Amino acid sequence: MYKKYVALVLMMYCYSCEKDKGSLPVKGCNPPAQISYQQHIQPIFNTYCINAGCHSGASPGGNLNLEPSASYAQLMKSGSGYINTSQPNFSLLYSQMNSSSNPMPKTGKLDDCTIGLILEWIQQGAKNN
Numbered sequence: 001m002y003k004k005y006v007a008l009v010l011m012m013y014c015y016s017c018e019k020d021k022g023s024l025p026v027k028g029c030n031p032p033a034q035i036s037y038q039q040h041i042q043p044i045f046n047t048y049c050i051n052a053g054c055h056s057g058a059s060p061g062g063n064l065n066l067e068p069s070a071s072y073a074q075l076m077k078s079g080s081g082y083i084n085t086s087q088p089n090f091s092l093l094y095s096q097m098n099s100s101s102n103p104m105p106k107t108g109k110l111d112d113c114t115i116g117l118i119l120e121w122i123q124q125g126a127k128n129n
Contacts, residue, residue, distance in 0.1 A: 029113035035121040036129050042068055044114060048105045072128045088122040 045066040049055040055066040065074050075082045084091040096104040103109035
């Protein structure tokens, strides 16, 4: 009986370690296997960045327009630092949203699952899909 219990605990521990590899940094979040920019990321910008009136129009905040027609090109602009696929945690987009002192959006920090979804998208190569 003892061996079965130890084997079960060990199996659960190993499964949880495997499951956490490459997944969102927050437990309880269930991202899709492949994150789509158009389906998952742009709607976040639409809700929290454009509708708040910050990153849209002729003079967007931080010179970053996140409207659907411009957002991907602006984020991927060479030298901007908004997206860093080789070191996702150092992406300006992620670090601004995850900032404890001055988080974006200004209306209040996004929940951890949403921020984690953005990080996961960057880790997947920040594709325009």
